[in-house]
Amino acid sequence: MHDYLQLPQNLLSSCSLSSSVYLFRLMAVVVHHGDMHSGHFVTYRRSPSSSRSSMPVSSQWLWISDDMVRKASLQEVLSSNAYLLFYERVCTKLWQPSPEFKCDM
Numbered sequence: 374m375h376d377y378l379q380l381p382q383n384l385l386s387s388c389s390l391s392s393s394v395y396l397f398r399l400m401a402v403v404v405h406h407g408d409m410h411s412g413h414f415v416t417y418r419r420s421p422s423s424s425r426s427s428m429p430v431s432s433q434w435l436w437i438s439d440d441m442v443r444k445a446s447l448q449e450v451l452s453s454n455a456y457l458l459f460y461e462r463v464c465t466k467l468w469q470p471s472p473e474f475k476c477d478m
Contacts, residue, residue, distance in 0.1 A: 379451070380399065380402070380450070380451045380452075380453075380455055380458065381399070382398070382399050382447070382451065383396060383397065383398055383399070384396070384397040384399075384460055385397075395462050395464065396462070396463050396464035397460035397461060397462050397463065398430065398460060398461050398463045399450075399458065399459070399460055400418065400419055400430075400459045400460060400461045401416060401417065401418040401419070401458075401459040402416070402417040402418075402450055402453055402455045402457070402458055402459070403415075403416050403455070403456050403457040403458075403459075404416070404417070404453050404454055404455060404456055405454075405456040413438070414456070415436060415437065415438040416436075416437045416438075417434055417435065417436055417437075417445055417449070417450045417453060418434070418435055418437065418459075419431050419432075419433070419434060419435070420433040420434065420435050420444075430461075432447075434446065434447060434449070434450050436449070
């Protein structure tokens with residue numbers, strides 16, 4: 374399969390059982406170069422947040438391949454040929470402000 378899908382940086386997902394809506398943030402992308410019989414995996418992931426930063430997650434992306442690490446742009450990540458995506462739930466009960474409202478952003 375070689376269809377291109379645009380990678381969303383954030384996802385909204387609803388749960389029909391609880392009427393909740395959740396926000397997910399893209400945290401890492403695994404890319405496979407090669408074919409079904411051989412190849413190489415590389416990873417894009419968000420850089421860990423600095424202990425001095427007030428942001429829970431860094432906006433800086435890293436490209437990681439074996440023992441090599443370099444900075445990557447968000448555009449590079451979103452335009453990669455993704456094999457596997459990792460999202461983190463960051464907000465619950467979005468759009469429904471109430472005492473149970475909880476958001477980590």
